[in-house]
Amino acid sequence: MPKVHTVEEQEKFIELRAKGKTLNEIGEELGITRQTLSKWCQEFEDEIVNGRALELEALQTKYFVTHAQQITEIGEQLLSVKEALKQRDLAEDMTTKELADYHLKLLTQLKALERKPSIRVKVDSHEYLMKQADEMYSTTNIDI
Incomplete structure (x- = not known):
């Protein structure tokens, strides 16, 4: 058994x-x-x-950060770099060109992470179809 x-x-x-x-x-x-x-x-x-x-x-x-965390971190770095560029002193360690290049690199990273938001709306299909029919018949001048 x-x-x-x-x-x-x-x-x-x-x-x-x-x-x-x-x-x-x-x-x-x-x-x-x-x-x-x-x-x-x-x-x-x-x-x-x-x-x-x-x-x-x-x-x-x-071990990895989420998509939203990546966007937040890169965005914060980007703001930091933008602020540093505004207050740029040529005597600093990083040249203005290097800092500007870094700024462009961060912008590119953010663009790569960009997603188009989508919004969903629930529609009563019967109500929607009736509205579409009303609009169609009203443009053709047919009485129903």
Whole structure:
């Protein structure tokens, strides 16, 4: 009779697989045969893929800044450089040309991060269609 595995074992398998562990490593850790683990790979494929996505997101959150944070940081640097350019003293370490080049570089980075905002508006489709029909008939002078 085949061994019955617990839900906790299956959840631990999904977690370890999502973290990139090999079937051999998981088998050693959980004491489960490779045959069973292979079957679980197919059975829990969606859960494993989702777990990997969550793992990746956690790493990105830990080590990378978000898009909004990047824009904020570059924008703050840009404001700082603009202020420095206004108060520029030629005796400073960075030449005016170097500072101006840096200013252009920051502007280019901000432009690369630019996204067009989109606004969604919910419309009652029946009401919208009736309005369109009214406008169409009013321009053709047909009575309905």
